[in-house]
Ligand SMILES: Cc1ncc(C[n+]2csc(CCOP(=O)(O)OP(=O)(O)O)c2C)c(N)n1
Protein backbone atom coordinates (compact mmCIF):
# COMPACT_ATOMS: atom_id res chain seq x y z
CA UNK A 1 0.00 0.00 0.00
CA UNK A 2 1.41 3.37 -0.95
CA UNK A 3 -0.40 5.42 1.74
CA UNK A 4 1.39 6.25 4.96
CA UNK A 5 -0.09 4.97 8.20
CA UNK A 6 -0.96 8.55 9.20
CA UNK A 7 -2.92 9.08 5.97
CA UNK A 8 -4.87 5.87 6.37
CA UNK A 9 -5.48 6.48 10.08
CA UNK A 10 -6.76 9.97 9.23
CA UNK A 11 -9.14 8.54 6.63
CA UNK A 12 -10.37 6.03 9.22
CA UNK A 13 -11.56 9.05 11.19
CA UNK A 14 -14.61 9.16 8.92
CA UNK A 15 -15.74 5.76 10.25
CA UNK A 16 -17.59 5.01 13.50
CA UNK A 17 -15.09 4.75 16.39
CA UNK A 18 -15.16 0.96 16.78
CA UNK A 19 -14.67 0.38 13.07
CA UNK A 20 -11.93 2.99 12.89
CA UNK A 21 -9.95 1.28 15.63
CA UNK A 22 -10.25 -2.02 13.83
CA UNK A 23 -9.44 -0.49 10.48
CA UNK A 24 -6.32 1.15 11.88
CA UNK A 25 -4.99 -2.33 12.62
CA UNK A 26 -4.61 -2.83 8.87
CA UNK A 27 -1.37 -0.96 9.44
CA UNK A 28 -0.03 -2.94 12.36
CA UNK A 29 3.53 -4.04 11.71
CA UNK A 30 4.21 -7.78 11.75
CA UNK A 31 4.97 -9.08 15.21
CA UNK A 32 8.66 -9.64 15.76
CA UNK A 33 9.99 -13.06 14.90
CA UNK A 34 7.45 -13.67 12.13
CA UNK A 35 9.47 -14.08 8.95
CA UNK A 36 7.42 -13.61 5.80
CA UNK A 37 7.39 -16.43 3.27
CA UNK A 38 8.14 -14.90 -0.16
CA UNK A 39 5.32 -15.03 -2.74
CA UNK A 40 5.60 -16.65 -6.12
CA UNK A 41 4.85 -14.06 -8.82
CA UNK A 42 5.40 -14.50 -12.56
CA UNK A 43 3.54 -11.46 -13.87
CA UNK A 44 3.88 -8.08 -12.19
CA UNK A 45 0.89 -5.76 -11.75
CA UNK A 46 2.21 -3.86 -14.81
CA UNK A 47 1.79 -6.97 -16.95
CA UNK A 48 5.51 -7.65 -17.37
CA UNK A 49 7.41 -10.83 -16.60
CA UNK A 50 8.85 -10.71 -13.09
CA UNK A 51 12.59 -10.92 -13.64
CA UNK A 52 13.39 -11.41 -9.95
CA UNK A 53 14.42 -14.63 -8.30
CA UNK A 54 11.43 -16.87 -7.58
CA UNK A 55 10.90 -18.61 -4.23
CA UNK A 56 9.78 -21.86 -5.91
CA UNK A 57 12.34 -22.52 -8.68
CA UNK A 58 10.80 -25.91 -9.54
CA UNK A 59 7.42 -24.40 -10.41
CA UNK A 60 7.47 -23.47 -14.11
CA UNK A 61 5.65 -20.68 -15.97
CA UNK A 62 2.65 -22.20 -17.83
CA UNK A 63 3.01 -22.38 -21.64
CA UNK A 64 1.31 -19.78 -23.89
CA UNK A 65 -1.62 -22.05 -24.79
CA UNK A 66 -2.38 -22.59 -21.11
CA UNK A 67 -1.94 -18.86 -20.45
CA UNK A 68 -4.60 -18.02 -23.03
CA UNK A 69 -6.92 -20.69 -21.67
CA UNK A 70 -6.49 -19.31 -18.15
CA UNK A 71 -7.27 -15.82 -19.44
CA UNK A 72 -10.50 -17.16 -20.88
CA UNK A 73 -11.42 -18.78 -17.56
CA UNK A 74 -10.92 -15.47 -15.75
CA UNK A 75 -12.94 -13.56 -18.34
CA UNK A 76 -15.73 -16.10 -18.11
CA UNK A 77 -16.04 -15.91 -14.34
CA UNK A 78 -15.68 -12.13 -14.33
CA UNK A 79 -18.59 -11.98 -16.73
CA UNK A 80 -20.70 -14.05 -14.33
CA UNK A 81 -19.77 -11.81 -11.39
CA UNK A 82 -20.59 -8.62 -13.29
CA UNK A 83 -23.89 -9.96 -14.62
CA UNK A 84 -24.83 -11.31 -11.18
CA UNK A 85 -24.79 -7.75 -9.84
CA UNK A 86 -27.14 -6.61 -12.57
CA UNK A 87 -29.46 -9.58 -12.08
CA UNK A 88 -29.53 -8.90 -8.34
CA UNK A 89 -30.57 -5.29 -8.92
CA UNK A 90 -33.26 -6.50 -11.32
CA UNK A 91 -34.61 -8.84 -8.65
CA UNK A 92 -33.55 -11.88 -10.69
CA UNK A 93 -30.94 -13.15 -8.30
CA UNK A 94 -30.67 -13.46 -4.53
CA UNK A 95 -27.94 -12.13 -2.26
CA UNK A 96 -24.66 -13.08 -3.87
CA UNK A 97 -21.10 -12.87 -2.49
CA UNK A 98 -19.05 -11.30 -5.28
CA UNK A 99 -15.50 -12.39 -6.12
CA UNK A 100 -14.62 -9.72 -8.70
CA UNK A 101 -10.90 -8.97 -8.36
CA UNK A 102 -10.24 -12.48 -7.05
CA UNK A 103 -10.58 -14.29 -10.40
CA UNK A 104 -6.94 -15.40 -10.53
CA UNK A 105 -7.21 -16.97 -7.10
CA UNK A 106 -10.40 -18.86 -8.03
CA UNK A 107 -9.86 -19.86 -11.64
CA UNK A 108 -6.14 -20.53 -11.25
CA UNK A 109 -6.71 -23.01 -8.45
CA UNK A 110 -9.81 -24.86 -9.71
CA UNK A 111 -8.29 -25.13 -13.20
CA UNK A 112 -5.66 -27.47 -11.79
CA UNK A 113 -8.29 -30.15 -11.04
CA UNK A 114 -10.10 -32.67 -13.20
CA UNK A 115 -13.74 -33.53 -12.51
CA UNK A 116 -12.54 -36.77 -10.92
CA UNK A 117 -11.16 -34.60 -8.11
CA UNK A 118 -13.23 -33.08 -5.33
CA UNK A 119 -13.98 -29.40 -4.94
CA UNK A 120 -15.21 -27.97 -1.63
CA UNK A 121 -16.09 -24.31 -2.29
CA UNK A 122 -17.33 -21.63 0.13
CA UNK A 123 -20.01 -19.05 -0.69
CA UNK A 124 -17.24 -16.80 -2.07
CA UNK A 125 -16.09 -19.37 -4.61
CA UNK A 126 -18.66 -19.31 -7.38
CA UNK A 127 -15.78 -18.51 -9.73
CA UNK A 128 -13.92 -21.64 -8.71
CA UNK A 129 -17.07 -23.75 -9.08
CA UNK A 130 -17.72 -22.42 -12.59
CA UNK A 131 -14.13 -23.09 -13.59
CA UNK A 132 -14.37 -26.62 -12.25
CA UNK A 133 -17.43 -27.22 -14.42
CA UNK A 134 -20.57 -26.34 -12.46
CA UNK A 135 -23.08 -25.39 -15.19
CA UNK A 136 -23.94 -21.67 -15.28
CA UNK A 137 -27.72 -22.28 -15.32
CA UNK A 138 -27.52 -24.38 -12.20
CA UNK A 139 -25.28 -21.81 -10.51
CA UNK A 140 -27.78 -19.05 -11.28
CA UNK A 141 -30.57 -21.27 -9.90
CA UNK A 142 -28.55 -21.81 -6.72
CA UNK A 143 -28.06 -18.07 -6.15
CA UNK A 144 -31.77 -17.60 -6.81
CA UNK A 145 -32.35 -19.95 -3.87
CA UNK A 146 -34.21 -22.23 -6.23
CA UNK A 147 -34.30 -25.95 -5.34
CA UNK A 148 -33.09 -26.58 -8.92
CA UNK A 149 -29.75 -25.27 -7.76
CA UNK A 150 -29.57 -27.24 -4.56
CA UNK A 151 -28.12 -30.43 -5.95
CA UNK A 152 -24.73 -30.65 -7.51
CA UNK A 153 -24.66 -32.64 -10.78
CA UNK A 154 -23.99 -36.32 -10.27
CA UNK A 155 -21.07 -36.34 -12.69
CA UNK A 156 -19.21 -33.69 -10.70
CA UNK A 157 -17.55 -34.13 -7.34
CA UNK A 158 -18.39 -30.71 -6.06
CA UNK A 159 -20.19 -30.05 -2.79
CA UNK A 160 -22.72 -27.27 -2.26
CA UNK A 161 -21.20 -23.89 -1.36
CA UNK A 162 -20.28 -24.01 2.33
CA UNK A 163 -21.77 -21.23 4.42
CA UNK A 164 -20.72 -22.41 7.94
CA UNK A 165 -17.15 -21.21 7.99
CA UNK A 166 -14.37 -23.84 7.91
CA UNK A 167 -16.55 -26.97 8.16
CA UNK A 168 -15.41 -27.94 4.68
CA UNK A 169 -11.80 -28.53 5.72
CA UNK A 170 -12.20 -31.74 7.78
CA UNK A 171 -14.82 -32.96 5.31
CA UNK A 172 -12.45 -32.51 2.40
CA UNK A 173 -9.90 -34.61 4.28
CA UNK A 174 -12.52 -37.35 4.62
CA UNK A 175 -13.25 -37.25 0.88
CA UNK A 176 -9.53 -37.39 0.11
CA UNK A 177 -9.02 -40.39 2.38
CA UNK A 178 -12.01 -42.15 0.81
CA UNK A 179 -10.43 -41.70 -2.61
CA UNK A 180 -7.19 -43.19 -1.38
CA UNK A 181 -9.03 -46.11 0.18
CA UNK A 182 -10.68 -46.77 -3.18
CA UNK A 183 -7.27 -46.86 -4.77
CA UNK A 184 -7.71 -43.80 -7.00
CA UNK A 185 -5.26 -40.95 -7.48
CA UNK A 186 -7.98 -38.33 -7.07
CA UNK A 187 -7.47 -35.38 -4.76
CA UNK A 188 -9.71 -33.05 -2.75
CA UNK A 189 -9.38 -29.28 -2.89
CA UNK A 190 -10.99 -27.12 -0.21
CA UNK A 191 -11.25 -23.34 -0.04
CA UNK A 192 -11.24 -21.08 2.99
CA UNK A 193 -10.87 -17.37 3.71
CA UNK A 194 -8.44 -15.50 5.93
CA UNK A 195 -11.16 -15.24 8.60
CA UNK A 196 -11.97 -18.94 8.30
CA UNK A 197 -8.33 -19.80 8.94
CA UNK A 198 -8.83 -18.68 12.56
CA UNK A 199 -11.60 -21.26 13.09
CA UNK A 200 -10.98 -24.57 14.85
CA UNK A 201 -12.06 -26.69 11.89
CA UNK A 202 -9.31 -25.19 9.75
CA UNK A 203 -6.67 -26.35 12.22
CA UNK A 204 -8.27 -29.74 12.80
CA UNK A 205 -8.52 -30.29 9.07
CA UNK A 206 -4.87 -29.45 8.46
CA UNK A 207 -3.71 -31.61 11.34
CA UNK A 208 -5.89 -34.52 10.24
CA UNK A 209 -4.60 -34.23 6.65
CA UNK A 210 -1.00 -33.96 7.78
CA UNK A 211 -1.19 -36.90 10.20
CA UNK A 212 -2.82 -39.18 7.61
CA UNK A 213 -0.94 -37.78 4.59
CA UNK A 214 -4.27 -37.11 2.85
CA UNK A 215 -4.28 -36.18 -0.85
CA UNK A 216 -5.59 -32.66 -0.21
CA UNK A 217 -4.90 -29.20 -1.56
CA UNK A 218 -6.02 -26.47 0.81
CA UNK A 219 -6.57 -23.03 -0.69
CA UNK A 220 -6.54 -20.14 1.76
CA UNK A 221 -7.75 -17.02 -0.01
CA UNK A 222 -6.43 -14.10 1.97
CA UNK A 223 -8.56 -11.24 0.68
CA UNK A 224 -7.84 -8.92 3.57
CA UNK A 225 -11.32 -8.95 5.10
CA UNK A 226 -13.74 -11.14 7.04
CA UNK A 227 -16.89 -9.09 6.48
CA UNK A 228 -15.97 -5.85 8.32
CA UNK A 229 -12.91 -7.23 10.12
CA UNK A 230 -9.53 -6.68 8.48
CA UNK A 231 -7.14 -9.65 8.57
CA UNK A 232 -4.73 -7.77 10.81
CA UNK A 233 -7.46 -7.32 13.43
CA UNK A 234 -8.58 -10.94 13.60
CA UNK A 235 -5.17 -12.56 14.00
CA UNK A 236 -1.70 -11.55 15.10
CA UNK A 237 -0.26 -13.84 12.42
CA UNK A 238 0.88 -11.87 9.40
CA UNK A 239 1.68 -14.74 7.10
CA UNK A 240 -1.15 -17.21 6.99
CA UNK A 241 0.68 -19.78 4.86
CA UNK A 242 2.90 -20.43 7.86
CA UNK A 243 -0.04 -21.80 9.81
CA UNK A 244 0.60 -25.07 7.95
CA UNK A 245 4.00 -25.51 9.57
CA UNK A 246 2.41 -26.37 12.89
CA UNK A 247 0.95 -29.48 11.29
CA UNK A 248 3.98 -30.57 9.28
CA UNK A 249 2.28 -29.53 6.05
CA UNK A 250 4.04 -27.38 3.44
CA UNK A 251 2.59 -23.86 3.28
CA UNK A 252 3.18 -21.86 0.11
CA UNK A 253 2.41 -18.24 -0.72
CA UNK A 254 1.48 -16.97 -4.07
CA UNK A 255 0.47 -13.63 -5.55
CA UNK A 256 -3.25 -14.35 -5.69
CA UNK A 257 -3.78 -11.81 -8.46
CA UNK A 258 -1.34 -13.51 -10.82
CA UNK A 259 -3.15 -16.46 -12.34
CA UNK A 260 -0.04 -17.92 -13.95
CA UNK A 261 1.62 -18.18 -10.55
CA UNK A 262 -1.55 -19.42 -8.85
CA UNK A 263 -2.12 -22.11 -11.48
CA UNK A 264 1.51 -23.26 -11.51
CA UNK A 265 1.76 -23.60 -7.76
CA UNK A 266 -1.63 -25.32 -7.46
CA UNK A 267 -0.84 -27.73 -10.27
CA UNK A 268 2.36 -28.70 -8.45
CA UNK A 269 0.44 -29.24 -5.20
CA UNK A 270 -2.21 -31.34 -6.99
CA UNK A 271 0.49 -33.52 -8.56
CA UNK A 272 2.15 -33.87 -5.19
CA UNK A 273 -1.10 -35.04 -3.60
CA UNK A 274 -1.79 -37.44 -6.50
CA UNK A 275 1.65 -38.92 -6.12
CA UNK A 276 0.94 -39.82 -2.47
CA UNK A 277 3.20 -37.09 -1.11
CA UNK A 278 0.47 -35.50 1.00
CA UNK A 279 -1.33 -32.23 1.53
CA UNK A 280 -0.29 -28.64 0.79
CA UNK A 281 -1.67 -25.33 1.98
CA UNK A 282 -1.57 -22.49 -0.54
CA UNK A 283 -2.20 -18.93 0.59
CA UNK A 284 -3.34 -16.81 -2.34
CA UNK A 285 -2.69 -13.19 -1.39
CA UNK A 286 -5.47 -11.14 -2.92
CA UNK A 287 -8.01 -8.52 -1.91
CA UNK A 288 -11.75 -8.22 -1.57
CA UNK A 289 -12.33 -5.07 -3.60
CA UNK A 290 -16.07 -5.69 -3.67
CA UNK A 291 -18.49 -5.65 -0.73
CA UNK A 292 -18.89 -8.82 1.34
CA UNK A 293 -22.14 -9.54 -0.51
CA UNK A 294 -24.14 -7.51 -2.99
CA UNK A 295 -26.27 -6.41 0.01
CA UNK A 296 -23.31 -5.14 2.08
CA UNK A 297 -22.20 -1.51 2.37
CA UNK A 298 -18.44 -1.49 3.02
CA UNK A 299 -18.31 2.31 3.43
CA UNK A 300 -19.57 1.63 6.98
CA UNK A 301 -16.31 -0.08 7.93
CA UNK A 302 -13.57 0.89 5.48
CA UNK A 303 -12.56 3.93 3.50
CA UNK A 304 -11.36 4.21 -0.10
CA UNK A 305 -7.88 4.85 1.29
CA UNK A 306 -7.84 1.32 2.67
CA UNK A 307 -8.60 -0.28 -0.65
CA UNK A 308 -6.42 2.09 -2.68
CA UNK A 309 -3.93 0.47 -4.99
CA UNK A 310 -5.75 -2.83 -5.36
CA UNK A 311 -7.57 -1.87 -8.55
CA UNK A 312 -4.20 -1.49 -10.25
CA UNK A 313 -3.38 -5.08 -9.27
CA UNK A 314 -6.40 -6.40 -11.17
CA UNK A 315 -5.71 -10.00 -12.23
CA UNK A 316 -7.58 -9.80 -15.54
CA UNK A 317 -5.93 -6.61 -16.80
CA UNK A 318 -2.52 -7.81 -15.70
CA UNK A 319 -2.63 -10.99 -17.76
CA UNK A 320 -4.27 -9.14 -20.65
CA UNK A 321 -1.34 -6.71 -20.85
CA UNK A 322 1.11 -9.55 -20.80
CA UNK A 323 -0.67 -11.66 -23.43
CA UNK A 324 -1.14 -8.71 -25.79
CA UNK A 325 2.55 -7.79 -25.48
CA UNK A 326 3.53 -11.41 -26.18
CA UNK A 327 1.19 -11.64 -29.16
CA UNK A 328 -0.56 -14.61 -27.51
CA UNK A 329 -3.79 -12.57 -27.47
CA UNK A 330 -5.01 -10.10 -30.09
CA UNK A 331 -7.76 -7.53 -29.64
CA UNK A 332 -9.87 -9.30 -32.29
CA UNK A 333 -9.32 -12.66 -30.63
CA UNK A 334 -10.37 -11.17 -27.33
CA UNK A 335 -13.51 -9.60 -28.81
CA UNK A 336 -14.57 -12.98 -30.20
CA UNK A 337 -13.84 -14.63 -26.84
CA UNK A 338 -15.97 -12.09 -24.99
CA UNK A 339 -18.84 -12.55 -27.47
CA UNK A 340 -18.77 -16.31 -26.90
CA UNK A 341 -18.68 -15.88 -23.14
CA UNK A 342 -21.60 -13.47 -23.20
CA UNK A 343 -23.67 -15.75 -25.46
CA UNK A 344 -22.97 -18.75 -23.23
CA UNK A 345 -24.10 -16.78 -20.18
CA UNK A 346 -27.33 -15.46 -21.73
CA UNK A 347 -28.26 -18.94 -22.96
CA UNK A 348 -27.71 -20.30 -19.45
CA UNK A 349 -29.77 -17.56 -17.82
CA UNK A 350 -32.58 -18.32 -20.27
CA UNK A 351 -32.34 -21.99 -19.23
CA UNK A 352 -32.48 -20.99 -15.55
CA UNK A 353 -35.48 -18.74 -16.26
CA UNK A 354 -37.26 -21.68 -17.89
CA UNK A 355 -36.99 -23.91 -14.81
CA UNK A 356 -40.41 -24.45 -13.24
CA UNK A 357 -41.19 -22.41 -10.13
CA UNK A 358 -40.61 -24.42 -6.97
CA UNK A 359 -43.52 -25.39 -4.74
CA UNK A 360 -43.24 -24.35 -1.05
CA UNK A 361 -43.08 -28.02 -0.06
CA UNK A 362 -39.74 -28.46 -1.77
CA UNK A 363 -38.11 -26.94 1.27
CA UNK A 364 -38.59 -30.30 3.03
CA UNK A 365 -38.29 -32.54 -0.03
CA UNK A 366 -34.52 -32.64 -0.15
CA UNK A 367 -33.62 -33.16 3.48
CA UNK A 368 -33.33 -36.97 3.44
CA UNK A 369 -33.39 -39.52 0.62
CA UNK A 370 -36.36 -41.12 2.41
CA UNK A 371 -38.49 -38.51 4.24
CA UNK A 372 -39.14 -39.15 7.93
CA UNK A 373 -42.78 -39.35 9.16
CA UNK A 374 -42.34 -35.85 10.67
CA UNK A 375 -41.20 -34.42 7.35
CA UNK A 376 -44.11 -36.10 5.56
CA UNK A 377 -46.49 -34.47 8.04
CA UNK A 378 -44.82 -31.06 7.64
CA UNK A 379 -45.01 -31.39 3.89
CA UNK A 380 -48.74 -32.09 3.99
CA UNK A 381 -49.23 -29.09 6.28
CA UNK A 382 -47.26 -26.77 3.99
CA UNK A 383 -49.19 -27.91 0.93
CA UNK A 384 -52.49 -27.43 2.73
CA UNK A 385 -51.52 -23.89 3.78
CA UNK A 386 -50.36 -23.13 0.27
CA UNK A 387 -53.58 -24.23 -1.35
CA UNK A 388 -55.71 -22.36 1.25
C1 LIG B 1 -19.21 -20.86 11.70
C2 LIG B 1 -19.60 -19.51 11.18
N1 LIG B 1 -19.38 -18.42 11.93
C3 LIG B 1 -19.73 -17.19 11.47
C4 LIG B 1 -20.31 -17.05 10.24
C5 LIG B 1 -20.71 -15.66 9.75
N2 LIG B 1 -19.80 -15.25 8.66
C6 LIG B 1 -20.19 -15.30 7.38
S1 LIG B 1 -18.98 -14.79 6.34
C7 LIG B 1 -17.92 -14.46 7.60
C8 LIG B 1 -16.54 -13.92 7.31
C9 LIG B 1 -15.61 -14.89 6.69
O1 LIG B 1 -14.45 -14.25 6.26
P1 LIG B 1 -13.36 -15.01 5.41
O2 LIG B 1 -13.15 -16.37 5.94
O3 LIG B 1 -12.17 -14.13 5.32
O4 LIG B 1 -14.06 -15.19 3.98
P2 LIG B 1 -14.45 -14.10 2.87
O5 LIG B 1 -15.88 -13.70 3.14
O6 LIG B 1 -13.51 -12.97 2.96
O7 LIG B 1 -14.36 -14.82 1.57
C10 LIG B 1 -18.52 -14.76 8.82
C11 LIG B 1 -17.87 -14.55 10.13
C12 LIG B 1 -20.53 -18.22 9.48
N3 LIG B 1 -21.07 -18.16 8.26
N4 LIG B 1 -20.16 -19.43 9.97
Ligand SMILES: [Mg+2]
Nearest residue numbers: 193194225226
Ligand atom coordinates in the same frame (compact mmCIF):
# COMPACT_ATOMS: atom_id res chain seq x y z
MG1 LIG C 1 -11.60 -12.87 3.77
